[in-house]
Amino acid sequence: MTDPDPAAPTGATPVQAPSLAERYGRARPGSHRAAAQPGGDDPWDEADDVRPRPKLSVGARIAVAAALAAGVALAAWFTIVDTQRDPVTFTDVGFSVTSPEAVDVTFEVSMPPGTEAVCTVTALSQSFAEVGAVDVEVGPDEARTTRHTVTVATTELATTGVVDHCDLR
16 A cells, blocks of 8 residues: 555545546547546547547638649749740750760750750760860751750860750850
């Protein structure tokens, strides 16, 4: 047996702790289940009278849907503005070292039909030093994407050839 609490008045009944649902304000009105005793039932038992989280109201659902739609519209707007600002894109397709003094570079350019661009193609050495460069005029063409192959003259053996950048004329 344990010694009685000296601070407790004699003859007083022990006070039971509130259930977890009562403690955190989730108990249903009128339900007062006794709290779990140490070594007793699981305090998170399903019968703890905890009500599920209420669903969002219609107004809240509409607000969430409107916020999502605004976010998608904003992302689309930024994409369109970025495309209009710099409508030229390029992709390196491949390269072929033909000699110590030349490398062939193949690339694709995408831009609106009827526009012209200038692409700078560079050849790089094993240490990534630029050993050759050439500006290539692209377009106008009726196709949005066109493929081009250019030979870049080099000052020493190149190990790769890439498109550095493309700009509208």
